Structures are given as C-alpha cells and as structure tokens.
Amino acid sequence: MLIETCILVGLLVAVAVYLILQPGFVRILFGFVLLSNAINLLVLLASGEPRGRKVPIVGDAVGGLPPVDPLPQALVLTAIVIGFGVIAYLVVLLYRTFLDQGTADAEELFADAPGREPAAPKAPTQEAGR
C-alpha cells in the first residue's frame, strides 16, 4: 500500500513548507529543493506498488513479471530536469537580489517598506521595466 512512502512525502512537504516560510534566502532555496523532490515522489506514487513488477522496458523478460506504469516516470523525468532549470534560475535570482540589495533576507528586503507602501525604490524589477 506504499504507506511509508506516503508518509515520507507528507514529511518532505511539511519540512519544505516550513523552510519556504523562513526569511533567509538560503532556507527558502533549500525548501524549494525539498518540495520539488516531494512532488516528484508524489507523482511517481501514481505508478502503484512496484513489488512484483519489473522496469518498464518491454520485450525484456525478467521472470515474466509485468512492467510498472511508465507514464508517471516519464512525467517525473522531465519534472526533474525542469526543476533543475527552475532551481538554477532561483539561485541566480537570489544572487542578483543579494548583489543589488546587499541582503540575503526576505524580511530585511522589505524592512523599510512597511505595510502597503510599494517597495518601488528598492525593487530590482523597477529598472528592468523601464
């Protein structure tokens, strides 16, 4: 029934959400990496119990076992690669923000922009949009 993997996915998500809610850039990044692992596992769970089944390569008779569902695997494979692209972008984004703002802390980033005031003078996107 894969109960242990279900609980593992839940724990991964819990820790990931906790980390993303932290103010530090690095913690947010770590949370994001964990989240992407958790979701990949969740999708893979859809292929069902792997015991008594073989890898999804047809015409490869391993004791006559039926192969597992290949579709979730294909989905997860691209998700891993795309996830890497997103994480890489996030890394550079944090790096750039750090260079521009001199802080690696999401709270400090908006420290002088309390409440509803738009944080325009500091937001790096301002310049890009001009």
Added chain:
Amino acid sequence: MMPLLLTAMAVPLLGAPLLAVAGRWLGRHTCWPALAIALTSLACVALAAAGQEPMAQRTASLPWIPALGLGIDLLADGLSLFFGLVVSGMGALIVLYAAGYLDDHYEHHGRFYAYLALFMAAMLGTVFSDHVLLLFVFWELTGIASFLLIGFLHGEAVSRAGARMALLTTGITGLVLMAGLILTGLEAGTWRISELMAGGHLDASSPSVTVAFVLVAVGAFGKSAQFPFHFWLPNAMAAPTPVSAYLHSATMVKLGVFLVARLFPVFREVELWTPLLVTAGFTTLILGAWMALCATDLKAILAYSTVSQLGFLIGFYGIGSREGVHYDLMHVANHVFYKGCLFMVAGIIDHCTGTRDVRELAGLGRKAPFLATIALVATATMAGLPGTIGFVSKEYMLKEKFDYWGGDEFINWFPLVAVALASALKVAFCLRLWLDVFPGKMPGRMAEEFHRPGWLIQVPPTILAVGCLVFGLAPGLMTPALRTLSVPGLHLPDITDLHLWHGVTREFVLSLAIVASGAAVYALMRATDWRAAVVPGWMRFDRGFEAAVAALPKVAKRVTALLRADRPADFLPILFGFVVVALGAALWQGGLFGAFVEKAAQAPVDPLRAFVGGLIVVAMALVLALPRWSGQLIALSIVGFLVTFLFVLFRAPDLALTQILIEAATLVFVMLLLARFPRSVEAGEQRRAVRPARRVLHVALAAGAGIVVTVLAFAVVSERHGDPAGQFYLANSLPLAKGTNAVNTILVDFRGFDTLLEVTVLGIATLGVLGLLTRHRRPTDTRGALPGEAGMDDAANAGTPTIARGGEAVVAAPSGAGITGDRSIIFRTVAAILFFLINIFALYLLWRGHNVPGGGFIAGVGSGLSFILLALAYGVERAQRVLRADPVRVAATGLAIAFATAVVPVLLGQPLLKHWNWKLKELPFIGDLAVGTPLVFDVGVYLVVVGVTCKLVFVLARSVDGLGALSGEETRRYASSVEEPIEGPVAAAGETARRVRHAD
C-alpha cells in the same frame, strides 16, 4: 480563377518581407518594386474580373485545416471583384503617389512599403473570402496593418495616440464582429458565405439571428467609423498622407460597407435591418458633415467627410428593398475617385507649403494652377455638381430614396432630410475647401517657403480626377461594368443605362436647392468668420476615449495597491493556507481522511522502502537542525541521493540516473551561491529571532500541508484507476515507436511535443539567468555591484582568485577563495580522465536510450556535469575553451534540431513529430542497430540540456571567481542590445518627423 486570386494575394504577402529588407539598400526607391507588386495584383484581379458573368458566383477552395472545417475558400463575384479592383488599383496609384511623397526626409522606406503590401494582401483576402472565419482573420489583419501605418512616424505622440485609438476601436468592435460571425455560422450550420447568401439557412425572425446581425453590424460600424465609433478616423490622420488616402478613405474604412453589402442577402430579412442601419448611417452622415464644416485642417475636413460619406453608404443599404439595390457600386466608386484625389491633393499642399490649415492657406491657384484644376474637379465631384460622377451618384441616390417610399414615417423622412441637410453642408465645406485655399494671394512668408510640386506626385490624383470627369460626363460607360458586377441577392437585375440628364425631376430640383443652401451656409459662415463652426465638447468622443484608456492603468494600479502584499512573510502563509484548506476540504468531502485513518494502520509496510524513508527523514532533520549552511547543504544532498535509491526501488532506472546526475549539478550550483554569501549573512540568519506567534503559524501550516499531502498520496495509491493510461504506452512502445524503453518512447515519440516545449522552457530559464546577470548596474547602489568586467584574464593562471570589485564585505567570498582556488594535482588528473569517461558514457546513454535506460535528458546532464567537473578542476575559462562553442549556441542548435524534427514531417505532409525508424542488420562489431529520427530528436534534447547546464554553471562560476559573469565578447553579444537606451531610436525618428513637417 483560383490561381489568379491566390497570386493576387500571395505576391504582396510574400513581397512584404522582401520589401522590408530591400528598403535598406534601395531607400526611397523601394517604391518601384512595391509598384511592381501592386500592379501584379491589379493584373491578376483584372484578369479574374474579365471572366466574370453577370449574377455569377465562382467559388474555389484549398484545404487548410480540414478537421476544423477551415479552408482557404475564395469567392469571386461582382462585389468581391469590384472591391478587389479598388484595392489593387488604388494600391498601385498610392505607391506611385508615395514615390513622390516619401522623399529622403523620411526613413524606413522599406518598412513603409512592406506594411502597405501587407495591408493590400489582407484587404484582398478579406474581400475574396468565402469563409466567415477566414474573412475575420483577414479583417483583423487589415486592422493591424492600419495600426502599423498610422503609427509609422511613431516618434510623434499624435501618431502613437492615433494608432492606438484606431487599433483599440477597430479591435474591440472586431471582437464583437467575431462573436456575430460565429453565431451566424452556428445558426446557419455553414461557414461558407456563398451558401449563406443563397439563403434558406437562417430564420430571420429568430432572436439569435437578430443578435448575430446586431453584433456583425457593430463590427461594421467600428471599421467604417460610424457613430458612435466615428472618432477614431480623424485621429488616424496622423498617418502619412498616402496612408490616409489609401486606408482611411478608399479601402479599409469601406470594409464596413463591404460587409453590409456582403451580408445584405443574409440579414436583409431581419426586422432590425432598416431601423439600425438607417439610424446609425444617416446620423453619421449629418454629424460627419457638420464636423467637417467645423474642421480647419485639410485632412481633418476630408476625414470627417469620409465618415459622413460612409454613413451615407451604410444607410443606403439600410433602405434597400428586400429584393436588392441599384448602383451601390457606383456610389462607392464615386467616393474612391474624389476622396482619394482630394487626400492626395491635401498631401501635396502640405508638402509645398508646410501647412494644412485652411485658415492659413490662400493663393495656391496662381502658384500651382494644375493642382488647382485637379482639386476643382474633385471638389466639384464631392459637392455633387453636374458634369461629375458625384452628380450622377447623388441623383440616383435621391431617386432610389424617392422610389423607396413605404414603411413608417421615420424611415421615409429621416434619410431624405439627412441627405438633403448633409449635402448642403457638404457643398458649404467644399466651397471652403477650394475657395479658401486656391484663389487670392499667398501670404508672404508662405510664398517664400513655397516650392512647386513635382510632376510625378501629381500623376495619381490626375488619373482620379479624370475618372471623376469622364464617368460624370458619360455615365453610360459604367453601365456594362455595373451589369457584369451584379450579385444575386444584392442587386436588382434590371439595370438600365445610366444617364446624365433626366429632365427636371424632383431629384434635380432638390439638388438645386441643396447647392443653393450650401452656398448660403458658406457665405454666412464666412461673413461671421466661422464663429458658429465649433464642435461642442460633448461631441469629442476621442477625448473621452483617451481619458478612459489613460484611466485604465491608474485603476489597475490602485486595485493592485489594495491587494498587494510585498513581504513574502505576509502573502506566503495566505497562499499555503489556501492550498491546505482547499485541498483539505476536497479530501474531507470525499471521505478520504476517514479512509486514511481506517486503512493506514493495517497497511503493509515495505521494510526496505521504510528504511530508506527513515534515512531521508534523518537527513531532513539535519537540514533543519544543523547550524551551518555547508552542513545543511550536505544533508540536503543526502536527501536527494536517497530519493535516487527510492527511484530504484520504484523500478525507475531512468529516473534514478537523472536524479543522481541532477542532484550533483544542483549541489554544485547551490554551493556556488553559498560561496558568494559572506559569513556575516549566515551568522545574521542564525541570530534572527522569529516571533513565537509566527513560528506557531509556520509550524501549523507546515504540519497541515504535510498531513493533507500524506492523505492525498494515500488516496492516489489506494484507488488506482482500473485501466491506467500507461498500459497503452507499454503495449505500443515496440510496435509503434520501435523502442523497448517505454519511458524514453513516451518522451521522444508519444509525448514528444511536450518534451519539445519542456526543452524550450529550459532554454528560456537560461536566457532569464543571462538577463539577471547582464542587466545594468544600478548607478545609485553602493552596497553591492555585479563583478566588473574583469576582462579576459584567466583565473586559472591568476593563482589567487580575484575578488570582485564593488566595495564592502558583501562581495568577498567567505572562504577567501573562489571555487577554483585550491586545486590538487590529483583532482586535476582524475578530472581529466573522468571527463572523457563521463562523456563516453553519456554518449552511450544517448545512443541506447531508446531501448535501455538513458536518453537525451540523462546524457545531457551527464555531459553537462563533465564540463562542470572540468570547470572545478581547471577553472571556468579552460572549461569554456574545451567546449569551444558558446553554450547558448549549443542549446540553440539543439532546440533548432528538435524543432526541425518536429516540423520537417509536417512539410512532408505527415503529422507533427512523425518519426521514422530503420534497422541496420549485422554491422561489424555492433550487430543489429536501430536508428531513426527519434535519435535525432534526442540529440536535440541532449544538446539543449548540455548547453543549458554548462551556461548556468559557467556564468555563476565566473562570477564567483571574480570574473565578469560574461566574457567580453559575450557581453557585447547579449548585453549590447539590452543596454542600449530604448529612447534613442525613437527620439531620432521624432526628430526626422519634425524635419519633415518643416521640410524645405
């Protein structure tokens, strides 16, 4: 017929980009190839028209998307051929006129003629369409071409505002039109216009048909600038005059009229037909005439009179009898002749004197007598004086009106009053147009600046003026053409010969009264110095429109300001809270929480997976608990590598391979980032105290998310679909895709299109990274800066890595050394050997991916890692040199290959991404070998992933090493376009435009 019409459309369509390119070398002489294009189209349409029989309809179609019932369906009948002749004929004249008008003061001649050609193609497409949706597509294309042409001098604010207004007005009404056309098609059950015209498809009394008609009418009103959409046309006069003469008097604005005529047989039976068209059309007729009288700019006068005349044409169809109308094409032709001519004259006057204001102009007749003669003929035509085609048109119009006398009082009297009133006003502003401009003596300053118009520019208006006279004096010449171009359902078959003189009829008497009162109005206005000629403020719809457009972003900004939360700490809990609550509620609804509690206790536990899961939990706890980033990062990587093991347990070798390689790349990447943050940041993070209430909230949200996802996961595994989609791929992997690895065949074959877009996303992510690292340094920011352009100096040879300039401790790497600082000889030697081994393995994975675990993604990450390894061991510069090519180019090549494998089959008439496979038997050493296009596709994917991985790591590694993120050459390549101030070229264009204004 089909080849002729297709050629007429395709020549300008395909010629447009060529003209744009040719403009670079030819400059103002681009007009000659453009003229050749227009004449080719004209010849084709004329040849098609030569074979036309009265009341005949010829259709042809070319399949386009048969599955959707879409085709290139063309219809050649009198109406479409007439408009086709107008479009291509005027097109040729306008290009000739532009040859004289667009002198060397203008820039971008190529672009101008390209837009004109595009417009011409779109117009021809619209009029010849036999498919409702095809008509709409071309209809909108004319709007886009019009936008580009109005905004041609986009350096000037007037041009931009006019272009935007035209695009928005015609675009929005165009959407209404689309709704109407779709409704019509659905109601009728056919999309072919020829079938709709044949009748019998629509029940005119049904409400949905009425709705469809009203929607279509709104679209036509918008395009033809009918009240209340009349305001955009005068503002479109910011376009260069050839454009005004072509699009905004002769052709595009007539599309509304065309559409009404086209759908006359379809909707004439609708109850609302006459009231709606008569009210809108004749109201516009009066309003336009009045505003033309008030205007002082030559082009504005002409624009308002165009609005007025279009109203007349729309209203004319409104009072047409159910059986059809007479002579409508003559009325259209009349307007084309005199209005095109007058616009051209206005442009010439502007060119010669530098002004178009009737209050300033005077005495042009003595300086340019020929021009005055042309203008006289055209103005007389507009006023409807005898001897011109305008007179004939007006007489027949009034006769038609008198003949149509039935229906209610409003429909009987309103058009008559409107025509009489508007015609009188028209006579008045015609008098002003000519008498205030040509006779008398030119003011001194203007006389000094005056220069004589060239002969070339006067040829096209002369041709049109001759047309006004010839057809005015001998209207019988038009009769055969009108007979040939008659359309069943629209025209009455009994077309009698046109005559100039009908005796003293009611029409003639009314005409006399109109001319007399018009002259009186002119005399009165002139005597009172035009004080009464003021457009009241509430009539200025264009100002209201502009205000509304300007208010939109303000409203949006205010709403955004109300709703926005800048700090992640404010909005992330809301976001996560919503997901938890929404998902939780859905699961609760399905009773899945109960099921989980019930079954979880007895569920069997796989010991090996539980063991690995336990290790992952321990590693996760370390991520949370360890104090230093380095420790946390290692724990995080352990999680990733253990997930790899889980993938193995889930019988997913492809995933395990990918995950282990990606995990390594992620590790390197995050390490590079951490190397950039100084230790003080890390210390600051540890010291930071989160408020207890916040902490409780975070923990609660995390726990909630964890529980909800656990239940969700359990629901997924415990209720599997009886027939999962994967079975199809397993069964067909070998027979259809000729590969045994089902995961790979899904990626490259079955769902290859997804993969294609996914690698595109990777490419976009890389470009985003480059953008982030190449953007301008913030000038006011002293706290940190991008590492400066350290030039080409090689960090590997520099011994100690350069620490980036830019001031404080912020940019100093924490360890005091970049990633390439400490390199042992053993590491370097091993890395060199590994580099080759990894790449050989990667290529093997790529090659065999179709049948055993592997494939483009995995091989790409592998090869990418080998370059990362090289960068770590020898420095980034060296790794870049080994790769030789710029990684972005590698990725772009890969993307191009992948797209080529997708598109080439389409060109061969196969579906997108169709693959072919061959089996090579008994090769030496290798044995049987299956090769095919999937491998080519996979190579594309491979190259994208290699390029993306390398580029991502290289730029960050360079930056960490204290080098500029991009080498000097790369900076030039990517950054130059970004850093060029965008105001530059625009300002230059504005300058040009101003110079044109005060030319000579």
